[in-house]
Amino acid sequence: MDQGTRDAMLGRLAEAVGSVTVEHPTRVAIDGPPAAGKTTLADELAVVLREQGRDVIRATIDDFLFPRAQRYPRGEYSAEGCYFDTHDYDALKRVLLDPLGPGGDRRFQHAVYDRTADTALSPPVTTAPADAVLVFDGVFLMRPELIDRWDLRIFVSTALEKTVDRAVIRERRVRTRADVERRWRERYIPSQQFYFATVRPTHHANIIVHNDEPQRPVWETRTH
Numbered sequence: 481m482d483q484g485t486r487d488a489m490l491g492r493l494a495e496a497v498g499s500v501t502v503e504h505p506t507r508v509a510i511d512g513p514p515a516a517g518k519t520t521l522a523d524e525l526a527v528v529l530r531e532q533g534r535d536v537i538r539a540t541i542d543d544f545l546f547p548r549a550q551r552y553p554r555g556e557y558s559a560e561g562c563y564f565d566t567h568d569y570d571a572l573k574r575v576l577l578d579p580l581g582p583g584g585d586r587r588f589q590h591a592v593y594d595r596t597a598d599t600a601l602s603p604p605v606t607t608a609p610a611d612a613v614l615v616f617d618g619v620f621l622m623r624p625e626l627i628d629r630w631d632l633r634i635f636v637s638t639a640l641e642k643t644v645d646r647a648v649i650r651e652r653r654v655r656t657r658a659d660v661e662r663r664w665r666e667r668y669i670p671s672q673q674f675y676f677a678t679v680r681p682t683h684h685a686n687i688i689v690h691n692d693e694p695q696r697p698v699w700e701t702r703t704h
Contacts, residue, residue, distance in 0.1 A: 481690075483698045486524075489689060493597055494528045496687055500631050503568060505537070505612040507629060511621035511681055512636030513672045514664070515643040515650060517691045521636055522617035535609050537580075538611045542593035542616025544572040548598045557662060559670035567618075568592065574692065577629040580614055619672075622681035624699040635685035638692055640669050 482492070488581055500506045510522045519540065526536045545551065546568050554561035575589040586608045591601050608614075621624075622633060640644075644664045651660050675681060690698040 481700045489697045490528050505608050506631045507614045508632045509621040509630040511636045512616040513643050514599040515634045516638040517648040522615050526615045528648045537614045539590040539616050540673045544568050544595050556664040562671035563669045608629040623683040633685045634687045635690050636691050
C-alpha cells in the first residue's frame with residue numbers, strides 16, 4: 481500500500497491509465513459505494529488526463545438509470561431493488577461501452593436518461609479518437625454484466641458508516657437527515673453488502689483507493 485497526497489494518488493492513477501495498451505479508447509471504471517467519493521475522484525482524474533493531452537469522455541451510471549416508474553417495483557427503500565432494478569446495463573453497453581471497445585466503431589452516446597427531468601435522453605452521437613479515455617463512475621460496475629467491458633478498474637473504498645455522514649452533508653439541501661439516513665441504512669448500504677458478498681468487487685479492481693481521508697488517501701495496486 482502507498483499513502484500520500486491527493487495529487488500523488490491522482491498521478492498514480494493517471495500513470496495506470498497511460499500504461500493500458502489497447503487499440504481502442506481506454507475504458508476506466510471508478511466503482512464504489514454511494515458517497516465514497518467516486519464522482520469527485522473521476523472529475524479530478526479527468527482534469528489530470530486532459531492536462532496530459534488525452535481526450536477524455538466523462539460519463540456516469542446516473543445517466544443510465546431506468547425511468548423512475550420502473551426503478552421501484554419493490555419499493556423506494558428496497559435494497560434488492562437498488563441492485564436489480566435501477567440501471568439500464570443493456571443501454572450502457574449498447575451506446576457507450578461496446579462502441580468504445582474492441583471492434584467498436586467509436587461512435588457513442590454518453591447518456592440515455594435525464595435524472596432531474598425523469599425523461600429519456602438521446603444526445604448527439606460523437607466519434608471518439610482511438611486514444612481517448614472514458615472515465616466512468618458509478619456503483620456496481622464490477623458486476624458480471626459489465627466486468628469484461630473495462631480496461632482499467634478502480635475501486636474507491638470507504639467505511640460504509642462514513643458514507644452516511646457524507647450523504648447527510650451532501651444532500652442536506654434537498655432531503656431531511658432522517659430520509660437520507662433511512663435511504664442509506666435500508667437501501668444503499670444493504671445493497672452494497674449484497675454486492676460485496678456476491679461479486680467481491682475489490683477482487684476485480686486493478687487499483688483500490690482507500691478514501692476515508694480524502695486528502696491523505698491510501699492506495700494499492702492489484703495484479704490479476
